[in-house]
Amino acid sequence: EVVLTQSPEFQSVTPKEKVTITCRASQSIGNSLHWFQQKPDQSPKLLINYGSQSISGVPSRFSGSGSGTVFTLTINSLEAEDAATYYCHQTSSLPFTFGGGTKVEIK
C-alpha cells in the first residue's frame, strides 16, 4: 500500500501569504497524485490532478508540482475563502490512498 505523508498537518496563515503543502509517497507513483480541498460540512473539491494539471473553475492561485515521491500544492496569495483542509490522493496503485490532510487556518 502506498502511504502518503502530508506536511504540515496544520498551518495558520495571514491573507496574501503563500502556502506550501508537501505530500510524500512511500514509493514512486509517477504523476498519479491529485489534490482536494474540503471545507467543513462540504464534500471534497478537486483542485489539481496528475500532479500539476489545473482544473477548470479553480482559481489560478492554486498550483501543483512534483512527480515520483514528492509533490507540492502551492496557494499563492491566500484568501480568506481558502480556509479548509487539503488532501493529497494517489490513484497509481490499489488500494488508493489519501494523505492525512493539512488544515489551513486564516489568522
Add this chain to the structure above:
Amino acid sequence: EVQMVDSGGGLVQPGRSLRLSCRASGYSFGGHAVSWFRQAPGKGLEWVGFIRSKGYGATTEYAASVKGRFMMSRDDSKNIAYLQMDGLKSEDTAVYFCTRIWNMVPDSWGQGTRVTVSS
C-alpha cells in the same frame, strides 16, 4: 452540469445491512466508473472502492476494510450506483460519498450520506 446525489444513510444496528444509492446526472453515466469514499467523524478521507463501467465488465475493487462485506453495483438504465453494506460494524460509521471517475480521478462528488452504526 455533472451532479452526484448520495442517499440511503441512516442509523443501523451492528451486524445489519444498509444500501446506499448514488444518482448521477449531467454526463454519460454508463461510460464511467463510480467510486465510493467515506469519512469517519473528525477523520480524513478513505477510499472504499469503485465499480468500472460495463465496457470494462462492471468489475469492482474494494478496500481491505470492507472486502467481503460491501458490494457495489450499478443500473445504467437509471443512472444509479449502489453500495450494499452488510455485516456493518461501529467502525463503518462515517459520511459516505460517491464520485464520478474521470480519467481515473474522482472529479465530481456527491454531498455525502451519513451512516451511523450503533445499538
